[in-house]
Amino acid sequence: MTYCVGLKLDRGLVFAADTRTNAGVDNIACFKKLHTWELPGERVFTLMTAGNLAVSQSVVSILSEQIAAPTQNPVNLMTVETMFQAARLVGQSVRDVRALDGEALAANAESFFVTMIFGGQIKGEEPRLFQIYSAGNFIEATKDTPFFQIGEHKYGKPILDRVTRSDMRLGEAAKLVLLSFDSTLRSNLSVGMPIDLLLYNTDSFTLKRQKRIHKDDPYFQTLSSAWSNALRKAFTEIEEFEI
Amino acid sequence: MTYCVGLKLDRGLVFAADTRTNAGVDNIACFKKLHTWELPGERVFTLMTAGNLAVSQSVVSILSEQIAAPTQNPVNLMTVETMFQAARLVGQSVRDVRALDGEALAANAESFFVTMIFGGQIKGEEPRLFQIYSAGNFIEATKDTPFFQIGEHKYGKPILDRVTRSDMRLGEAAKLVLLSFDSTLRSNLSVGMPIDLLLYNTDSFTLKRQKRIHKDDPYFQTLSSAWSNALRKAFTEIEEFEI
Incomplete structure (x- = not known):
């Protein structure tokens, strides 16, 4: 299992992800599920993943390889013009992984399952937050429900339902997320x-406010x-x- | 769905059940899921059910019919000597319903699913609390985890985990259950x-402390x-x- 929460607030974005993966209760391990890409001063992206670890790591690798080879991949996270286009790129990567591995997983009676929280900001837009499904489609957070959870x-959820407000300070939201x-x-x-844990202040275009919180x-x-x-x-x- | 909680405390038992049933979100109804039988001064039983409503209502009817026809059913809730035997009787009723309906449900691609919380007291014993599964087998609450939840x-669960103590007063436990x-x-x-909601005081052998709590x-x-x-x-x- 996994637990990740993303919040879209007036002052910015908050992301938090646990690090436990398990193949049965007798085989647990620690893997990072919060991934970032940034062009400081211009654009920042954060992706958190739940589901099949092989699938989600492949998605991350595809997105990174696109950035590393811009000539073959003129459309990548560093070149798209909006967060909507960036979310479509992540969704397309999920579909690419399904094309690569879906049949073999099905042959092994394993399901192709991944859900993701993806957010960030591209200069010229407000910060945006998306939840991306196994089919590569996605929804976007709005004022009515400013958070997504996966895993x-x-x-x-009860504490998020009761306390979340769009006008929270990021430090307040971090406290809320840690209680959750x-x-x-x-x-x-x-x-x-x-x-x-990652706190992103609107228009800062940097991902410096990151911390790994140990037991x-x-x-x-x-x-x-x-x-x-x-x-x-x-x-x-x-x-x-x-x- | 359903939500039911049962607690076994030093001072007695607490039961709470919601009343919503649904066949899809566009077909909801109100059904009682908390059922009782008593022989005042001698023995009291409470059964709460989650899962297939047809199955759980059949279990309740079988147990009631056994009591109504003691000549054909010398072993019934009013004659068993211990709560363990009473729980076995409930489990056997689940198996009886499976024998009656299981095949037809499977033919209709529906699962035979029911879980129950069953508790009470028979004179000569302490109050006891059980969770009964679809297979008719069951577990019993102990001091370490003095509550069961179904549905x-x-x-x-977080509030129950944090606050439940075996030495709570029943009114305190009722408050806890309502918060849950x-x-x-x-x-x-x-x-x-x-x-x-039903509160049962140890050795009272009456089910008078019952209340339906409306919105x-x-x-x-x-x-x-x-x-x-x-x-x-x-x-x-x-x-x-x-x-």
């Missing part, structure tokens, strides 16, 4: 630390225990039910 | 009010908004994240 989304991870990590063993991270530990205590306190303060 | 369990429902109701349309129930409304406010307040009070 094990249920445990961490805290709930998920407690309930699902197939989601695991460290967490890759012993002092902020995360404080957050986790402070939240537990606050929940228990809030619970105690509400009147008991009587029949 | 849409994920949204409502509140989170679930917000995130999953296929779980719907009213909620049937406009003042306690539930207060609980729901107090919890939202408390969460937002707790969220605000935790320090923001900085990279």
